[in-house]
Amino acid sequence: MSAVPVSAVPVSAVPVSAVTVSAVTGLSGPLLAVDPAAVAANTRLLAGRTGAEVMAVVKADGFGHGAVEVARAALLGGATSLGVTSIEEALPLREAGLDVPLLSWLNPVGADFATAVHAQVELAVPSLEHLAAIARQGIGARVHLHLDTGLARDGAAPAEWAALCRAARVAERAGRLRVVGVMGHLACADEPGHPANAAGRLRFAWGLRVARAAGLKPAARHLAATAAALTDPLSHHTLVRVGAGLVGIDPTRDGAGSTLLRPAMTLTAPVVTVRRVRAGTPVGYGHTWTAPAATTLGLLPLGYADGLPRAASGRAEVLLRGRRRPVVGRISMDQVVVDLGEEEVRLGEVATVFGPGDDGEPTAADWARWSDTLEHEVVTGLGARVHRVVARSGLRSLA
Numbered sequence: 046m047s048a049v050p051v052s053a054v055p056v057s058a059v060p061v062s063a064v065t066v067s068a069v070t071g072l073s074g075p076l077l078a079v080d081p082a083a084v085a086a087n088t089r090l091l092a093g094r095t096g097a098e099v100m101a102v103v104k105a106d107g108f109g110h111g112a113v114e115v116a117r118a119a120l121l122g123g124a125t126s127l128g129v130t131s132i133e134e135a136l137p138l139r140e141a142g143l144d145v146p147l148l149s150w151l152n153p154v155g156a157d158f159a160t161a162v163h164a165q166v167e168l169a170v171p172s173l174e175h176l177a178a179i180a181r182q183g184i185g186a187r188v189h190l191h192l193d194t195g196l197a198r199d200g201a202a203p204a205e206w207a208a209l210c211r212a213a214r215v216a217e218r219a220g221r222l223r224v225v226g227v228m229g230h231l232a233c234a235d236e237p238g239h240p241a242n243a244a245g246r247l248r249f250a251w252g253l254r255v256a257r258a259a260g261l262k263p264a265a266r267h268l269a270a271t272a273a274a275l276t277d278p279l280s281h282h283t284l285v286r287v288g289a290g291l292v293g294i295d296p297t298r299d300g301a302g303s304t305l306l307r308p309a310m311t312l313t314a315p316v317v318t319v320r321r322v323r324a325g326t327p328v329g330y331g332h333t334w335t336a337p338a339a340t341t342l343g344l345l346p347l348g349y350a351d352g353l354p355r356a357a358s359g360r361a362e363v364l365l366r367g368r369r370r371p372v373v374g375r376i377s378m379d380q381v382v383v384d385l386g387e388e389e390v391r392l393g394e395v396a397t398v399f400g401p402g403d404d405g406e407p408t409a410a411d412w413a414r415w416s417d418t419l420e421h422e423v424v425t426g427l428g429a430r431v432h433r434v435v436a437r438s439g440l441r442s443l444a
């Protein structure tokens with residue numbers, strides 16, 4: 046996704062809507078307006094649910110919202126550190142001038158750890174091999190040992206944990222690195238009653254005991270992500286790593302924060318053409334939908350290459366002229382057709398594909414439901430053709 050330079054958006058456009066932004070920047074296609082004030086407010090809400098510090102997780106380009114913008118807004122909202130998966134994701138945050146603690150937790154053993162440490166990026170260590178690769182370089186890395194607390198995914202297996210802690214202590218005494226944290230991650234935190242949560246907490250507590258017994262003194266101890274930050278205080282320790290919640294996604298089944306967290310993106314698209322069709326007119330690939338009566342069809346210039354899940358075909362809706370309009374026929378790669386009924390829509394009028402829901406527009410959660418997936422996948426799936434603009438109004442109200 047290409048971010049429009051913020052300087053291209055005039056400060057005077059307050060409150061800024063995607064429509065005004067498009068008029069002033071010369072952008073005419075699908076637009077993604079990101080609301081930093083929502084990110085800051087969400088961060089404040091999450092920080093208020095815990096006594097622990099908040100790490101803003103801005104991986105996957107800030108869940109599709111723009112990593113730098115989300116990071117800045119989250120720090121204004123009370124986050125005190127940043128987290129990403131790869132070193133490649135970490136470096137641009139430094140280049141943008143963000144100088145808070147920054148952790149990268151998912152790197153192959155041959156990654157450029159020297160560059161990371163030079164940029165003061167802290168590194169998670171999931172294996173003895175990673176530890177050796179980092180220690181060998183003798184670059185004084187600040188590391189977080191990562192214990193698998195129940196996903197059998199990233200993090201060291203429990204059987205290797207004691208050895209990892211001992212080896213880390215040896216490297217620490219040799220002055221080659223410092224263990225500043227221990228981390229885990231919960232598999233089922235979006236289901237607060239799930240027994241795996243207690244099991245994960247117990248395994249993490251055990252991992253901390255083993256680390257201390259090895260002589261380590263990890264100041265940062267972190268297990269919870271958004272769902273557990275909202276629902277499971279026992280998992281908070283000294284730090285919670287929140288990503289989804291920053292951008293307004295509540296992953297918990299009971300919606301512990303859903304009425305309060307605010308979606309931070311609005312996706313819009315202009316009507317390219319309108320046409321009147323007769324009853325019986327089939328629409329789109331495979332003719333999966335046929336107009337039951339004479340109607341007006343509007344064409345929007347975005348499709349599954351831009352992140353609209355094709356699986357939402359036949360279910361999805363957009364908002365246009367204050368009303369929900371069904372997307373009809375298959376969602377194509379580049380375009381979708383919307384049934385406008387008797388509405389006389391002008392070319393260039395803007396439809397809202399999803400947003401916070403304030404005006405009755407669908408939300409990313411609706412699109413996720415229509416395509417049987419998660420909001421996370423919808424917001425991170427937007428394609429390179431969608432231009433992202435920052436709502437300056439939000440930034441000003443934060444200043």
Ligand SMILES: *Cc1c(COP(=O)(O)O)cnc(C)c1O
Pocket residue numbers: 102104150230269270271272286287288289290296
């Ligand atoms: C993505 C991720 C997070 C953030 O999770 P959310 O549920 O989005 O808050 C935290 N920790 C790890 C290891 C992650 O991969």
